[in-house]
Amino acid sequence: MLEDVLAAADRAARPWGQRPPADRAAALTRVADALDAAAETLIPLAQKESHLPDARLRGELVRTTFQLRLFAERLTEAEPDVIIDKPDAEWPPGPRPDLRRMLVPIGPVAVFAASNFPFAFSVAGGDTASALAAGCPVVLKAHPGHPELSEATGDIVRGALAVSGAPDGTFNVVHGEELGKELVLDRRIRAVAFTGSLRGGRALFDLAVSRPDPIPFYGELGSINPVFVTEAAARERGAEIAGGYVDSFTLGAGQFCTKPGLFVVPADSELATLAAKRVRERAAAPLLNERIARGYADTVGTLGAHGEVNTLVAGTDSAEGPTPTLLSTTAEALLADPEALRTECFGPASLVVHYRDNDELLAVARSLAGELTGTVHGEDTDEVARPLLDELVERVGRVLWNGWPTGVAVTYAMQHGGPYPATTAPLHTSVGTTATARFLRPVAFQNVPQHLLPEVLRD
């Protein structure tokens, strides 16, 4: 079965990659239309398997089909990424030949779906959309958290592609952990995209680079998404910021890769108290599945038991799921034991970090590993803002000012990535239109006559 899927993907690579961009765009649009049309089938399935609320899932489906259409738009509207050097006999180191560079699809891509966005980062999510847009067949490894939804979505994608004339094997869904490993090791797979845990992603990364022929592995793994509040901002807008923080870290029951896991605030501010008050008002919300609920309980338990951590609000658990947990520590403690206190906690918990002065604030920023996002709440007059942003730019993929990292806009300029452990590929993004770059490889044509050049390179 896997063999059939891989052989079909391999056969589909050239015809799908050579389809004119407008044809691929039409196919992606048809996939989007088909998914929208199936909303009343897909949403209940997603709800049953993910426990996420109806409104959230409807919004996520809109985002997912918008994303497919945005990649389609780029295929037809963006300037093709080509460089043409005409021959130049006067070129200083010696006569220059005719050289024309374009990007070609890398070949079949294995995509590992995530659990927390059953539409936007799953079967028809950003990785699939960007790989198909780039001209690469996709073998999608379904997340075990929503198998039925994955099959149903996969059928719709496959059907819409078939109607659009895409070759057999352009898209298929497979299941199972062992089979996922086989995928990563198969010589016909030319790149891997993964969204999930640090542990799972690193294991697959290690496989991909262990191959006789290592391949690019685009893993979006984990992030703690620190939020820094300057003294001036805490003074001016303390209640508003504390409220926004709680809203952000409890959104989707805290199951976002951009959830703010560290809230770095002045020690003499009221922010922790204000946030704790808001947290106590929050209702329970179910987690995605049993495995995630167990992992969450373990991580929160370990973090809360740390000698330098105080529990400001202890979440309770019930059949409706956990209520949020708020913990606190000091910058000094974080700097002394960063490995333990910088743990990502997937679920509705976050850690307030109290700093005494701007030196400590900057030291916390400098202690960060790679992050998807780094946020500053500050005032225009803050002198610490510039050095703080300098530290963040070197460590994160997206820098936010007076905002919240949850909610990753699907746009042209979005960067959803960052140095390890945020991702395994710091030069790339998994959200936004530049996500296709992960699956495109440059080829230069030297003195190739017009009739043999790909159309985009001709005069």
Next chain:
Amino acid sequence: MLEDVLAAADRAARPWGQRPPADRAAALTRVADALDAAAETLIPLAQKESHLPDARLRGELVRTTFQLRLFAERLTEAEPDVIIDKPDAEWPPGPRPDLRRMLVPIGPVAVFAASNFPFAFSVAGGDTASALAAGCPVVLKAHPGHPELSEATGDIVRGALAVSGAPDGTFNVVHGEELGKELVLDRRIRAVAFTGSLRGGRALFDLAVSRPDPIPFYGELGSINPVFVTEAAARERGAEIAGGYVDSFTLGAGQFCTKPGLFVVPADSELATLAAKRVRERAAAPLLNERIARGYADTVGTLGAHGEVNTLVAGTDSAEGPTPTLLSTTAEALLADPEALRTECFGPASLVVHYRDNDELLAVARSLAGELTGTVHGEDTDEVARPLLDELVERVGRVLWNGWPTGVAVTYAMQHGGPYPATTAPLHTSVGTTATARFLRPVAFQNVPQHLLPEVLRD
């Protein structure tokens, strides 16, 4: 000592990365000028250590300083690579924030110099030039083949950078294999560029991806650079093609990563005979060093001893170095034992492969692993050209028509790369102006006020 170099590179990263592009361009130009001015010191050193002829080394130095100036030109003349999304309340999946994306330097880069181009792929070569242009400090691991030249070149580069106001630690040269490994594993090194053998490069790649925080490894490893001659071309221009082939594979005593190692020609053509005649006229030329001479003798010996390989011209060895060796086999034999017969042989030897028909020609193309280049000698009317180019585009970084792969022009459109084992990073090039992309990482700024934005992102 290494600790001092790494600490200095780490300290230099921000000030060097934040220097305005025009300042970095001026520094690169000054490095180029200083190297040109030191030609009469550097050339004799290079000649002594590499045994390469004076004229070749002078040409290579011209290429090297041209390359530095070309990166400088890009820094001042190219449009900055930014994407700006203004806020949009009507953005379909929800209001879009202000998002501005730019590229930032990845941080200190370790560069491993090659032996075969003591200027263009060594201390001040393309990897160094592109990393410095990108705003990254460079720790250069010198090749043991030319230690004195490396020190002399390094002193000039460092001196010119210092005069340009570059921070201490922007560039340093280190020596020794063990120390090279320490470099790759050090947390302050954020990317590695390497040009050299498959074995050496793979060992360092394995180290880079084994780190607790894996980093990008840009290895340019090895290639056999197949040249295909169609039946029509063999008929029309046999003598010219055979001559060009011998010139190309013996250039620089065959010590080029783009040396044509496979010459795939019609079995019923005279090409092998014509090439053999030309090879016999060739004089001996010294190899770079003892280690390479031993490796060459071993590889040629093994290849020549293969049961399906005939020796058309047996090279002889003397104090002046080896004369070229020409071997031949059949497409059938190559397809039956590709691992043995597709061996890269670094030095003046090449393998003629006889095909019986176009099916065999295409089968040879399909059997290729990743290659830096693939060349076709054909006629405009050749029907096999299109399917042959299709096979090559999927496997190589540069496709040539009626030309020779040796001689890699330094231009905007050049692609010097390819799927593994040609390189460890198929999305990138080590020659041409897009080589800087290896050392630049995207960062998006969300709702960051004008006065805190990097200048290039402001309105």
